[in-house]
Amino acid sequence: MGDALNTSNSDSTSNSTAGSTADDQLSIVTFLNEVKATSFEAISAETPAQKRALSYANTILQLFTQVMEKQQPADRVVGEYFRINKKHGSKDRRVIRESLFALFRWWGWLNKFNTNTGTNTGTSTVNTGTQAWFTMLTVNARLESHSWEPFITAWAGFSGQEKQLSLDGETRLENASEKCDWLTEQFPAIRFSTDELVPDWFWQTCPTQDAEQRLAMVEALSSRPPIWARVQNIDIDEAIDKLAKLDITATASEYFSDSISLGHKSINLNGMSLYREGELEIQDLGSQVVGQICAPNPNDNWWDTCSGAGGKSLQLRSLMLAQDKQAKGTIVASDVRRKPLEELAKRAKRASFRGITASPWKSDELPVPPNHFDGVLVDAPCSCTGTWRRNPDMRWIDVIDSVNDKPNLQLDILTRSSRAVKVGGTLVYATCSLSPLENEDVVNAFLAKHSKFELEITRHPFTGIEATMHTVLPYQADTDGMFVARMKRKS
Numbered sequence: 001m002g003d004a005l006n007t008s009n010s011d012s013t014s015n016s017t018a019g020s021t022a023d024d025q026l027s028i029v030t031f032l033n034e035v036k037a038t039s040f041e042a043i044s045a046e047t048p049a050q051k052r053a054l055s056y057a058n059t060i061l062q063l064f065t066q067v068m069e070k071q072q073p074a075d076r077v078v079g080e081y082f083r084i085n086k087k088h089g090s091k092d093r094r095v096i097r098e099s100l101f102a103l104f105r106w107w108g109w110l111n112k113f114n115t116n117t118g119t120n121t122g123t124s125t126v127n128t129g130t131q132a133w134f135t136m137l138t139v140n141a142r143l144e145s146h147s148w149e150p151f152i153t154a155w156a157g158f159s160g161q162e163k164q165l166s167l168d169g170e171t172r173l174e175n176a177s178e179k180c181d182w183l184t185e186q187f188p189a190i191r192f193s194t195d196e197l198v199p200d201w202f203w204q205t206c207p208t209q210d211a212e213q214r215l216a217m218v219e220a221l222s223s224r225p226p227i228w229a230r231v232q233n234i235d236i237d238e239a240i241d242k243l244a245k246l247d248i249t250a251t252a253s254e255y256f257s258d259s260i261s262l263g264h265k266s267i268n269l270n271g272m273s274l275y276r277e278g279e280l281e282i283q284d285l286g287s288q289v290v291g292q293i294c295a296p297n298p299n300d301n302w303w304d305t306c307s308g309a310g311g312k313s314l315q316l317r318s319l320m321l322a323q324d325k326q327a328k329g330t331i332v333a334s335d336v337r338r339k340p341l342e343e344l345a346k347r348a349k350r351a352s353f354r355g356i357t358a359s360p361w362k363s364d365e366l367p368v369p370p371n372h373f374d375g376v377l378v379d380a381p382c383s384c385t386g387t388w389r390r391n392p393d394m395r396w397i398d399v400i401d402s403v404n405d406k407p408n409l410q411l412d413i414l415t416r417s418s419r420a421v422k423v424g425g426t427l428v429y430a431t432c433s434l435s436p437l438e439n440e441d442v443v444n445a446f447l448a449k450h451s452k453f454e455l456e457i458t459r460h461p462f463t464g465i466e467a468t469m470h471t472v473l474p475y476q477a478d479t480d481g482m483f484v485a486r487m488k489r490k491s
């Protein structure tokens with residue numbers, strides 16, 4: 001779940017953006033391997049803070065390299081590292097984890113200190129990969145206003161920078177624009193722009209309407225959303241009171257009566273009875289829009305065709321029960337992967353939800369009866385660009401093909417799944433992509449061949465706009481990005 005949640009369980013003047021192409025990725029990996037090869041042992045660390053700063057820098061480098069080189073998700077890499085290396089206390093974990101995720105958040109800028117690109121920092125020449133790495137760590141910590149000053153001072157010292165990247169202790173750089181201005185002041189020889197915080201291909205595949213929207217998009221994608229959750233089987237005020245007793249300040253969302261923000265601090269879900277007893281499920285508010293647009297009736301039969309671990313199946317059932325405690329509606333959850341379906345079974349049990357059954361896809365044949373369901377939800381596999389706020393590494397390990405490869409599969413799944421909708425029934429198509437290629441284009445291609453389906457007008461819950469297709473943009477309500485369109489089978 002990216003960097004918000006701990007579930008316990010170019011040269012200096014070029015416009016190119018870090019990681020935009022396979023060549024850029026190769027240059028980054030070469031740089032990281034050079035740093036690795038240059039032993040940190042030559043660095044003289046005398047004080048305990050310097051020794052710890054050096055050790056953190058080494059660990060962060062290993063983890064960062066593993067993500068970039070093996071293209072493995074950062075949350076999995078860091079989770080596995082802490083599982084094996086039990087020696088780290090909570091402070092160590094915080095410094096390592098937060099620094100690692102922040103490196104990805106600001107990599108579009110930090111990569112400019114990559115010695116493979118021959119950068120001159122304007123204050124002193126960064127002449128070794130190792131010094132460049134320490135410059136990156138120092139700038140990274142300043143951009144995030146991290147409070148571990150002794151380690152930042154040590155990193156700045158190891159970087160060979162003549163000045164220690166000033167930022168008086170009281171000042172916080174609030175957003176990407178302020179951070180960009182500050183960087184430009186610190187390194188006047190290097191050109192920084194907010195657009196570089198995402199790879200070039202993002203702008204090609206996820207176009208924005210104007211400069212204002214483009215900036216809002218970058219600001220959102222380079223900040224962290226709160227942890228959003230949904231309450232079920234319990235009144236929201238009671239849930240907020242129970243959370244307050246655990247020192248968690250939760251706030252009800254202004255949009256849906258069952259959604260709640262748990263703030264930005266890491267939380268230990270398994271330590272919360274509310275979670276263990278199925279009264280709270282983590283689900284981004286943007287994702288919750290999908291269930292709300294499905295708007296199931298209490299006695300409907302729904303099929304969640306790409307259910308994963310069933311976040312939306314649970315939401316559908318909860319929405320049925322919120323209307324009628326005796327709701328007889330059912331949900332069949334399907335996926336090509338079996339493990340997430342097992343996880344769904346556990347989640348449904350925790351919530352004492354009856355009426356949810358699993359039926360995995362075993363081939364292209366429908367795993368459910370045709371023409372049967374009041375509603376079919378296709379939450380299709382996608383590039384996940386809408387979730388980059390939580391997984392800032394994904395923007396640098398994915399390439400443009402992660403968008404371009406998906407529409408054929410998405411159209412195929414939507415087409416096959418549509419056969420299960422009964423006459424008069426509902427078909428909902430959703431993704432967590434911000435690209436029209438995976439969204440509007442897929443829906444339009446489907447409708448062009450399936451005239452018995454028509455789009456319905458629905459209301460965007462955050463903007464109030466009535467339309468047939470909605471993209472939930474991350475800055476509208478501090479959420480992940482999502483796309484959703486609702487169709488009806490006419491005949």
Ligand SMILES: C[S@@+](CC[C@H](N)C(=O)[O-])C[C@H]1O[C@@H](n2cnc3c(N)ncnc32)[C@H](O)[C@@H]1O
Pocket residue numbers: 305306307308309310311312313334335336337340361379380381382413432
């Ligand atoms: C966006 S995720 C679903 C998230 C889930 N609905 C939720 O709310 O947590 C897409 C899911 O589609 C599944 N998938 C991939 N290819 C598929 C296919 N050909 N047919 C059905 N599901 C597929 C993936 O395993 C993944 O779990």
